[in-house]
Amino acid sequence: MKEHHTPPRGRAIARPRRAAVLAFVAAAGCAAPALSGIAVEFEANGAAVNNDVFGAQALDASLFTANQNANVFGTGPTVTILGKGGGNDVDFYRFESLTAGSAFYADIDGAGFDTYLALFAGDGTLLADSDDSFPADPGSASQLDAFLGTYVLGSIGTYYLAVSRSGNFANATFSGSSFAQLTRPDGVFGGFGFVGSTSGDSSFLSSGTQVGLDYTLHLTVVPAPGAFALVVAAFAPVTRRRRRSQS
Numbered sequence: 001m002k003e004h005h006t007p008p009r010g011r012a013i014a015r016p017r018r019a020a021v022l023a024f025v026a027a028a029g030c031a032a033p034a035l036s037g038i039a040v041e042f043e044a045n046g047a048a049v050n051n052d053v054f055g056a057q058a059l060d061a062s063l064f065t066a067n068q069n070a071n072v073f074g075t076g077p078t079v080t081i082l083g084k085g086g087g088n089d090v091d092f093y094r095f096e097s098l099t100a101g102s103a104f105y106a107d108i109d110g111a112g113f114d115t116y117l118a119l120f121a122g123d124g125t126l127l128a129d130s131d132d133s134f135p136a137d138p139g140s141a142s143q144l145d146a147f148l149g150t151y152v153l154g155s156i157g158t159y160y161l162a163v164s165r166s167g168n169f170a171n172a173t174f175s176g177s178s179f180a181q182l183t184r185p186d187g188v189f190g191g192f193g194f195v196g197s198t199s200g201d202s203s204f205l206s207s208g209t210q211v212g213l214d215y216t217l218h219l220t221v222v223p224a225p226g227a228f229a230l231v232v233a234a235f236a237p238v239t240r241r242r243r244r245s246q247s
Contacts, residue, residue, distance in 0.1 A: 037063060037064070037065040037067075037079050037080055038079070038080050038081075039057075039059055039081045039082070041057060041082065041083035042057055043057075043089075043091065043210050044210065045209075046209050046210065048089065048207065048210065050091050050092050051090045051092065052092060052203075052207070053092055053094075053160050053202050056092035056093055056094040057091070057092065057094065058093075058095075059094065059095045061098065063079040064078060064079050064095075064221060065078065067218075067220065069139075069218070070138065071109055071137075071138045071139025071218075072107060072138075073137075073184065073185035073186065073220075074185055074222070076103075076220045076222035077220065077223070078218055078220040079095075079218075079219050080216060080219075081216070083163060083216075084210055084212050085163055085164065085210060085211070085213055085215055086112065086113040086165060086210075086212070086213030087165065087208050088164075088165075088168055088209075089207075089209060089211060090162055090163070090168065090207050091162065091163045091164070091210075092161070093160065093161045093219070094158060094159070095158075095221065096156075096157065096158055096159070097155070097159060097221060098156060098223060099156060099223040099224045100154065100155050100156050100224065101152060101153070102152070102153045102221050102222060102223050103151070103152055103221070103224075104148075104150070104151045104152075104153050104159070104219075104220065105147070105149055105150045105151065105184065105190070105220050106148040106161055106220070107137060107139070107140075107220075108145040108146045108147065108215055108216070108217055109137075109139035109145055109215075109217075109218065110139065110141070110145070110215070111144070111145050111214070111215035111216075112213035112214050112215065113165050113213045113215070114144040114165055115144065115145060115146040115165065116131050116146055116163070116168065116169060117129060117130050117147075117148040117161065117162070117163060117191070118148075118161070118164075118170045119151060119159065119161055119162075120159065120160040120161075120170075122157050123199070123200050124200045124201065124202035125198070125199050125200055125201070125202075126170050126173065126175070126198070126202070127151065127197070128149075128182060129192060130148040130191025130192070131166050132166070133146055133184065133191075134188070135188065137184060137186070139216075139218075144166070146191075147191070148161075148182065148190060148191050149182030149184045149191055150182060150184070150190065151182060153221070160202065161217075161219060163215065163217060164204060168204055168206050169204065169205055170202070170204055171201055171203045171204060171205060172194075172197045172198040172202075172203075173194075173197075174192075174194070175198045176194040176195050176196035177196035178195045179192045179193065179194050180192065180195075181193075
């Protein structure tokens, strides 16, 4: 039975070698021109090497290139990660925000399992997470492909993005003083952002070995000041819908 990630009541790379990438991309049916923006998860089936912030796979800034994929919103700097997960596997990826106020969003496409995404600050504190995304976004045949909506990265520095299955949530989810709904760049639901989550808690309910179910993760970071226009665009449809509902 599907588990739903809902708020509780009462609470307001390293660059991989070219040959390895080409082989993986060919097997996945991806187009070669997108090679410069592709990373391959380094964890092997049966292993558990990137299951926490200490073993997180680094995504070099050079991997973030102008998006040309029609299944990804916008043209902002994006890296596509070809990964495998499922079961109790948790995959952590480390990236850098080079400007304060950058806009972040992340999109799972074509997963072989029901996915969940969580964003953490450099000290491991949970900032945002998302389970389902509905309606399904471009590139997804199902709303079970998670989409973590636009979140403003408040400072320059290190951040972590984790991928796991639905039901294996971050332990700090909804632990803070308040939360707010996030939106995808097209203005629809994209998870929740949190304030005051348990400091430094990046643990998950479970942590196990990789079982080999495919997913494609698109991670976009738009530097400020361009991020401002993105944030405004994301919230504009929500504002219009609220105005219509009030009229």
